[in-house]
Amino acid sequence: MRRLGLLLRLAAFSLLVAFLVMPQRFAPLFAPFTEYGAPPIYDQGSLLALAAAHLGTVFLAAAASTVVAVSLGILVTRPSGAEFLPLSRTLVGIGQTFPPVAVLAIAVPLVGFGETPTLIALFAYGLLPIFENTISALQTCPSSVIEAARGMGMSSRQRLLGVELPLAMPLILEGIRLSVVINVGTATIGSTVAAKGLGEVIIAGLLSNNTAFILQGGLVTGLMAMLLYDGMAGLEKRLLRAVHVG
Numbered sequence: 001m002r003r004l005g006l007l008l009r010l011a012a013f014s015l016l017v018a019f020l021v022m023p024q025r026f027a028p029l030f031a032p033f034t035e036y037g038a039p040p041i042y043d044q045g046s047l048l049a050l051a052a053a054h055l056g057t058v059f060l061a062a063a064a065s066t067v068v069a070v071s072l073g074i075l076v077t078r079p080s081g082a083e084f085l086p087l088s089r090t091l092v093g094i095g096q097t098f099p100p101v102a103v104l105a106i107a108v109p110l111v112g113f114g115e116t117p118t119l120i121a122l123f124a125y126g127l128l129p130i131f132e133n134t135i136s137a138l139q140t141c142p143s144s145v146i147e148a149a150r151g152m153g154m155s156s157r158q159r160l161l162g163v164e165l166p167l168a169m170p171l172i173l174e175g176i177r178l179s180v181v182i183n184v185g186t187a188t189i190g191s192t193v194a195a196k197g198l199g200e201v202i203i204a205g206l207l208s209n210n211t212a213f214i215l216q217g218g219l220v221t222g223l224m225a226m227l228l229y230d231g232m233a234g235l236e237k238r239l240l241r242a243v244h245v246g
Contacts, residue, residue, distance in 0.1 A: 009227065023047050023122050023216075033212040034211070034233045038210050040212045044200075044202065045200065047101055047201070050197060053195075054187055054221070057118055057187055057190060058180060058183045062122075062126055062176065064119075065130055065179055066125050066176055067132060070124075070134050075140050076088050076135065092127045095124030095125045100189055104190075113195075125186055130172065133172055133175030136181045138168050142167075146164065181228055184221060185225055187199070202217035
């Protein structure tokens with residue numbers, strides 16, 4: 001069963017790469033979804049370049065969200081920063097309260113069109129799962145382990161870096177995974193403000209009433225999200241095994 005799952009993942013990855021590199025080979029599959037001689041494959045740009053730009057935006061936003069959310073999570077789980085937990089939770093939750101489209105509408109007048117407003121929207125939208133998982137992970141670290149580290153003469157900084165964060169890492173990584181996968185789909189809205197990405201393919205399909213384009217943008221986005229989710233889940237398992245062995 002495990003081998004079958006691996007084969008399916010490899011097949012999905014190979015299919016995705018093949019479509020992005022040689023999309024015209026798949027034209028017969030999408031031709032039934034076109035009308036009046038419309039092109040069956042998106043031809044207004046490179047699908048591979050759009051997919052790379054899409055993922056680049058997602059990962060850049062995820063990196064920023066991770067740094068801010070994990071730092072805040074560490075701060076509010078320390079005795080000196082516990083009083084800031086309600087305020088931090090409120091601020092981080094704003095990104096989930098306002099839909100990304102609303103954030104884009106606010107950001108565009110301030111920073112203009114392009115990738116920047118999309119990054120802002122994804123950054124805000126991706127904070128909450130990482131922040132909450134960081135807090136949960138650090139608050140549930142076994143007290144006996146922390147006391148043992150304290151008994152060994154480790155400072156607060158050493159306990160954080162050498163004990164708490166390694167134990168918390170699987171749960172923190174799960175939050176990052178959720179944030180990344182959610183934003184792979186959310187990033188498609190960036191094309192409404194001239195950001196490069198797979199949303200460009202979907203919008204082109206909507207404007208030209210070309211279902212083939214819409215399917216291509218949606219399928220590639222969905223397949224990338226599934227593969228990322230699976231790949232990052234595998235990384236989490238390896239980290240968890242490493243922590244248990246350690």
